[in-house]
Amino acid sequence: MLALLTLLAAPAAPAATLVTPSGDAVPENLLRIGLHLDAPLSAALDMVRVTLFDDNGAVIEHAFLDLPLASADGKSVTLLLDPGRIKTGVGPNVALGPALRAGQGVRLRVDDPQLGHAVEKRWRVESSLRSRIEPQHWTVRLAKRGSRQALRIGFPTALDGDAAPLLALQGPDGRRLAGSARLADGEREWRFTPASAWRPGTYLLRIHPRLEDPQGNRLCSAFEQAGQSAQQCGEEGRREFIIE
Structure with a gap:
């Protein structure tokens, strides 16, 4: 009975309600992906459980920084793609190229158990956007x-x-x-x-x-x-x- 009461009292998992960008396409120089949650996570998001796949289902290695950023209220988490692979002429960009490539498709999968279920989002990759906001x-x-x-x-x-x-x-x-x-x-x-x-x-x-x-x-x-x-x-x- 005690175990049942404990189970009933357990808070709901903070499932992601939205992944942004929420549209169907992203530019090749995408820097940030947002997870928007119903409730804060109990610990930092485990970046080992965050993966990008290409069109063929292969893992895109070294795509992210190991630095998930939680908002002040904890209800959104920002995933940072490695800026060194985005900026033209920087070492990782020269050595590895961009993580995202225009004309291809990518799939994000986040399966940290804290979320209660795996979260997935697909995008097609378009040309880079390198202009200031006007x-x-x-x-x-x-x-x-x-x-x-x-x-x-x-x-x-x-x-x-x-x-x-x-x-x-x-x-x-x-x-x-x-x-x-x-x-x-x-x-x-x-x-x-x-x-x-x-x-x-x-x-x-x-x-x-x-x-x-x-x-x-x-x-x-x-x-x-x-x-x-x-x-x-x-x-x-x-x-x-x-x-x-």
């Missing part, structure tokens, strides 16, 4: 005044899976607009639903300097830009729009 290339799909429709901001390429809180709206009164935000469409769209109906006026989308895409490209620089690692992005991005 908010002026984003599209804005306006909501109707007087409604609580979601405002939709579209991106040419996916953002990081944890990027939703790094965008905020300033209303016509100059204050931050209350509401809920989430990423959709393979992290290629930001959807914001206001707490109250949209009012007419000028709105400002404010973009935190820490915003990145899964390749490590930022607002102020691309991942492969000379001196990027030492460069501090200090200025936020902005996009203004009007609801009439």
